[in-house]
């Protein structure tokens with residue numbers, strides 16, 4: 001079966017990319033101006049919607065906002081049909097038979113664009129063992145950030161805080177929390193300025209905070225469990241107790257941290273990933289930003305297709321990506337182009353996102369217009 005009736009009047013094919021809307025999600029921190037502008041708004045505004053969730057089957061977990069249904073979930077563009085219901089209409093074709101056997105009807109991964117106007121609260125996410133033990137969840141929240149750009153905020157360049165310095169103990173960390181000594185907490189973490197192109201892996205259990213002015217894409221396990229140790233955000237928002245401890249209470253939430261300090265050099269070596277070339281030819285290149293050799297939980301590639309002269313005919317021999325039988329997500333970061341699947345041709349434009357079903361054939365990507373076409377493609381657990 002390659003056409004499924006998802007709801008009255010909407011048929012979605014598992015042989016073609018599914019074009020999705022761009023869902024925004026409420027967060028405790030401020031940002032979003034760069035996201036508005038990325039999508040063509042002349043002057044964007046910062047607010048409590050600093051994240052765009054990509055190819056998302058996951059609803060945002062914001063205690064107190066339960067009345068907002070499907071926040072953060074992707075819908076087929078121009079409809080109120082969720083990607084989740086499309087997938088549930090024919091899981092084997094959309095996700096792949098093996099995928100459904102292993103992971104059920106979830107994508108197994110979530111990707112976001114994040115634009116922070118202020119530093120995020122210092123936080124940690126559970127690793128898989130803690131997620132199972134404390135939340136009854138099969139997934140923790142290991143995540144990986146790939147820096148796309150940013151802005152200087154109050155004279156400070158984009159930076160990230162990550163990982164305990166050597167010697168930090170649970171007792172010391174709890175004391176800093178009790179006293180809400182934020183400077184003391186930040187002093188316990190390593191701080192690195194970041195540049196476009198940097199890729200950083202944050203495993204579950206590793207404390208972190210994205211600094212002000214980061215514009216990045218994040219790939220993560222598909223949950224929204226965040227333990228926050230700041231009770232008031234840098235811009236003054238009071239974080240409710242349940243938003244801090246996610247229902248665990250203020251003692252048990254400290255079980256989620258890994259108290260394993262590393263030197264600055266070791267932290268950088270272990271968590272800053274090097275991009276690896278996968279395909280490099282006249283038609284374009286594919287680089288792995290994070291792969292299964294870094295983490296078993298997800299992988300993400302960057303695809304770059306060089307520009308063609310404006311007005312020139314489309315290059316038929318675009319970058320060929322063979323079928324591999326896995327479902328994936330595709331996001332256009334820069335430029336315009338087309339994706340061809342057999343006789344079918346769909347346009348691609350900056351800011352657009354697609355779910356690529358497992359049953360879809362191999363495809364070809366070509367740029368149109370005079371700019372580079374740049375995309376990310378991501379996959380769930382390996």
Ligand SMILES: O=P(O)(O)OC[C@H]1O[C@@H](O)[C@@H](O)[C@@H](O)[C@@H]1O
Nearest residue numbers: 027028029120121123210226228
């Ligand atoms: O705790 P707040 O400020 O709402 O931020 C939560 C955000 O933190 C980031 O580090 C990432 O983990 C995002 O996936 C998450 O949405």
